[in-house]
Amino acid sequence: MMKKKICMLGAFSVGKTSLVQRFVQSIFSDRYLTTVGVKIDKKMLTAEGQDVELLLWDIYGEDEFQKVKTSYMRGASGYFLVVDGTRKSTLETAFILKERTEEAAGRIPFIMLLNKADIQNEWEIRGDAIETLREQGISLMNTSAKTGQGVEEAFMSLTRTMIRL
Amino acid sequence: MNLFSRKSPEKTPEPPRSQPDDSLNELRRLLVGPLAVQLEEMQELLKDQSLNPDDVSKILPEAIMIRSSRDNQIVMAMEPVIEDAIKSSIRKDPRNLVEVLVPVMLPAIKKAITALIKEMIQNFSATLEHGLSMRGLKWRYEAFKTKKPFGEIALIHSLIYQVEQVFLIHKETGLVLQSAASEDTVVQDPDMVSSMLTAIQDFVRDSFGGSQDDSLDNLQFGDRSVWIEHTSQAVLAAVVWGNAPEDFRSVLRETLSTIHFEHIDSLRKFNGNTAPFEITKSRLSDCLRSKFKAKKQNPFIVWTLTASTVFVIGYWSFFSIREYMRWTDYLDRLHREPGIVITETKKSSGKYYMFGLRDPLSEDPVKILGEAKLEEDKVKFDWELYHSSHPVFIIRRISSILNPPKTVTFELKNNILHARGFAPRQWIADAGKLAEIIPGVLGFESKGLIAVDAGQIQTNRKKIEKMFFFFDTVSAEIRPEQSVQVDELSGTIKELIGMTQVFGKDIRIEIVGHTDSIGTDERNSEVSRKRAESLFSALVSRGISPEIFTTRGAGSKEPLKEELTEADREMNRCVSFGIFVTDKESNPEEPVSPGLPPPEQKPLPKAEGVVSPKPEQSKTAVETPVPPRNTAEFGPM
Numbered sequence: 176m177m178k179k180k181i182c183m184l185g186a187f188s189v190g191k192t193s194l195v196q197r198f199v200q201s202i203f204s205d206r207y208l209t210t211v212g213v214k215i216d217k218k219m220l221t222a223e224g225q226d227v228e229l230l231l232w233d234i235y236g237e238d239e240f241q242k243v244k245t246s247y248m249r250g251a252s253g254y255f256l257v258v259d260g261t262r263k264s265t266l267e268t269a270f271i272l273k274e275r276t277e278e279a280a281g282r283i284p285f286i287m288l289l290n291k292a293d294i295q296n297e298w299e300i301r302g303d304a305i306e307t308l309r310e311q312g313i314s315l316m317n318t319s320a321k322t323g324q325g326v327e328e329a330f331m332s333l334t335r336t337m338i339r340l
Numbered sequence: 341m342n343l344f345s346r347k348s349p350e351k352t353p354e355p356p357r358s359q360p361d362d363s364l365n366e367l368r369r370l371l372v373g374p375l376a377v378q379l380e381e382m383q384e385l386l387k388d389q390s391l392n393p394d395d396v397s398k399i400l401p402e403a404i405m406i407r408s409s410r411d412n413q414i415v416m417a418m419e420p421v422i423e424d425a426i427k428s429s430i431r432k433d434p435r436n437l438v439e440v441l442v443p444v445m446l447p448a449i450k451k452a453i454t455a456l457i458k459e460m461i462q463n464f465s466a467t468l469e470h471g472l473s474m475r476g477l478k479w480r481y482e483a484f485k486t487k488k489p490f491g492e493i494a495l496i497h498s499l500i501y502q503v504e505q506v507f508l509i510h511k512e513t514g515l516v517l518q519s520a521a522s523e524d525t526v527v528q529d530p531d532m533v534s535s536m537l538t539a540i541q542d543f544v545r546d547s548f549g550g551s552q553d554d555s556l557d558n559l560q561f562g563d564r565s566v567w568i569e570h571t572s573q574a575v576l577a578a579v580v581w582g583n584a585p586e587d588f589r590s591v592l593r594e595t596l597s598t599i600h601f602e603h604i605d606s607l608r609k610f611n612g613n614t615a616p617f618e619i620t621k622s623r624l625s626d627c628l629r630s631k632f633k634a635k636k637q638n639p640f641i642v643w644t645l646t647a648s649t650v651f652v653i654g655y656w657s658f659f660s661i662r663e664y665m666r667w668t669d670y671l672d673r674l675h676r677e678p679g680i681v682i683t684e685t686k687k688s689s690g691k692y693y694m695f696g697l698r699d700p701l702s703e704d705p706v707k708i709l710g711e712a713k714l715e716e717d718k719v720k721f722d723w724e725l726y727h728s729s730h731p732v733f734i735i736r737r738i739s740s741i742l743n744p745p746k747t748v749t750f751e752l753k754n755n756i757l758h759a760r761g762f763a764p765r766q767w768i769a770d771a772g773k774l775a776e777i778i779p780g781v782l783g784f785e786s787k788g789l790i791a792v793d794a795g796q797i798q799t800n801r802k803k804i805e806k807m808f809f810f811f812d813t814v815s816a817e818i819r820p821e822q823s824v825q826v827d828e829l830s831g832t833i834k835e836l837i838g839m840t841q842v843f844g845k846d847i848r849i850e851i852v853g854h855t856d857s858i859g860t861d862e863r864n865s866e867v868s869r870k871r872a873e874s875l876f877s878a879l880v881s882r883g884i885s886p887e888i889f890t891t892r893g894a895g896s897k898e899p900l901k902e903e904l905t906e907a908d909r910e911m912n913r914c915v916s917f918g919i920f921v922t923d924k925e926s927n928p929e930e931p932v933s934p935g936l937p938p939p940e941q942k943p944l945p946k947a948e949g950v951v952s953p954k955p956e957q958s959k960t961a962v963e964t965p966v967p968p969r970n971t972a973e974f975g976p977m
Binding site for chain 1: 532611
């Protein structure tokens with residue numbers, strides 16, 4: 176059995192927990208997020224012909240009052256940087272978190288999820304900015320926790336990338 | 341060389357167009373011939389590469405190893421092949437796989453069964469120990485209230501501590517490498533629990549500003565605590581219910597150290613694959629320890645339980661053994677009983693079942709059951725009827741078929757039926773014909789039979805009535821020379837008895853004592869009575885049933901001859917006999933001679949001094965006519 180730890184990172188209220196809930200059935204309460212700062216869920220899937228057990232660390236969103244604990248990122252095999260397309264500032268936070276993660280866990284696979292794709296017409300992050308991100312070699316996927324768009328594909332894509340390493 | 345030969349005049353002329361082609365071919369052969377051959381060989385080699393097992397065998401193991409280290413494709417490719425191979429092997433001969441698996445499976449099964457029995461004994465012990473005490477009742481109420489089994493409640497209250505779960509966690513990732521849990525513990529997902537535990541540790545460390553090397557050693561929550569031990573690569577966490585002794589920490593530490601050094605490479609290179617840590621399961625299971633409170637023995641309960649148990653066992657044993665002994669005695673009795681053959685017995689649902697063969701003339705097994713003190717309801721019989729060849733049953737069948745008179749006895753010798761005694765002539769003739777058709781009888785021997793007819797009774801009767809026994813004056817003793825006469829009388833009476841039995845008659849013989857007329861009547865009556873009793877005793881002593889006799893002393897009242905001379909008086913000093921033959925149970929008693937007209941009867945005066953010698957042995961004489969006795973002369977008394 177292959178086990179992988181992946182983290183959900185992003186600014187406060189970008190939709191990390193909603194994305195996870197789209198992907199798994201939780202046994203722990205969301206209260207853990209506000210108390211310990213993390214909630215852990217599990218998902219079994221098969222990728223590249225292997226059974227993989229994903230331990231999803233849904234880490235409390237960073238804001239001006241609370242910083243993400245980098246210790247939670249240690250040992251992760253990959254992570255999602257979740258950005259709220261309607262708030263440009265969350266993209267900046269994502270980059271900050273990316274740097275801190277690389278300090279804590281090294282350069283590991285990640286995918287930037289541009290969330291709230293169901294209201295893309297309200298996005299502050301425009302196409303040129305997205306194109307720039309792509310040019311920087313960042314993997315991008317549009318997701319919507321509300322409709323489920325791109326969620327399954329995002330997890331599968333990251334898992335495949337982690338296994339190939 | 342060929343170029344020169346082409347110019348040779350001796351060469352056979354060839355068509356003009358072919359000569360340049362041949363030269364060109366020859367030139368080609370000389371220039372590129374060896375290369376062409378090599379090329380052809382290489383082409384063949386390429387074509388036949390997959391068909392060369394030797395070459396493939398050289399590279400196959402290495403190829404598998406290289407590919408296995410890269411991805412899971414080899415496993416996926418081999419999986420269906422191996423599955424089919426195993427199925428085929430099982431279909432062909434399952435023993436091969438069994439022989440391989442037994443060394444692996446047997447210890448695992450043994451361990452599982454041992455653990456299960458241990459748990460059952462623990463629950464049972466707790467239930468037994470606390471079932472009857474006040475504390476036990478309290479726990480019973482708690483079990484009722486919480487809807488948990490009483491054994492579980494008793495176990496919880498009896499426990500000092502129990503290690504419920506143990507997790508081996510990869511320190512850096514927080515992923516569970518292996519875990520173990522006690523049988524009765526409700527387990528949450530080990531991976532999520534351990535990850536959360538790691539997160540909490542990180543949270544505590546970050547919150548209180550600890551360094552990376554600082555770690556949480558213990559978490560307490562209610563009755564449970566989490567004991568945590570660390571190395572540089574792994575964490576061992578144990579969830580403990582109750583208060584474990586401090587030395588349990590050293591058990592954890594030792595276990596973790598052992599695992600750490602045994603798997604240091606796997607821990608360092610851990611990439612999410614937990615397979616190398618499968619073998620640590622047994623070490624983790626060794627940490628699942630528990631301890632119970634010392635049992636306070638209640639001597640009263642223990643003794644009561646012991647006594648009750650002994651009493652119940654004793655009571656049951658006594659009745660079981662008694663019934664068993666009665667049953668075996670009964671079987672022995674039936675085995676000895678002729679005409680009964682037991683082929684099978686069995687016991688089912690507390691009842692005995694008996695199968696066998698039984699002659700209808702044999703003893704009734706149900707009746708014997710009562711004698712053996714066994715309840716009839718407890719035994720069921722299933723008999724097949726048959727005819728036993730036992731001599732007893734042949735005789736019984738003979739008696740049933742031939743219906744012989746009571747005077748006939750049988751003896752079976754070498755399957756020849758020997759009959760003895762008195763019997764009617766017609767019966768003897770019929771018996772001779774019937775006997776040989778009886779199973780087990782090959783012949784009928786009638787030499788021992790005395791054929792009788794009704795006329796012989798009258799003859800013998802008259803013969804007896806003509807016999808007199810004379811006595812000296814005043815004497816009641818039988819003269820010695822009369823002994824032969826007594827023997828003759830005895831024989832004749834026996835014959836007569838036999839004959840009357842043949843014809844279903846009763847016989848009574850009256851012995852009458854007489855005196856001469858000299859002397860007082862009182863003395864004569866006494867003397868005559870004694871004379872009758874003397875003959876009675878003499879006949880009884882010769883084997884005749886006393887019951888057929890009555891005695892009477894007639895004194896001088898019934899003289900046999902008028903006393904005119906001394907010879908007449910001598911004649912009257914005697915004992916005479918009266919014979920009375922009657923139909924069985926005929927009433928009133930009448931003298932009958934079977935087949936003959938009744939004898940001439942005369943009314944006689946009632947005799948005086950008529951007594952039975954022994955009331956219980958002889959019938960009291962009734963008033964009966966005495967036939968005239970005119971055959972003896974009377975003499976002086």
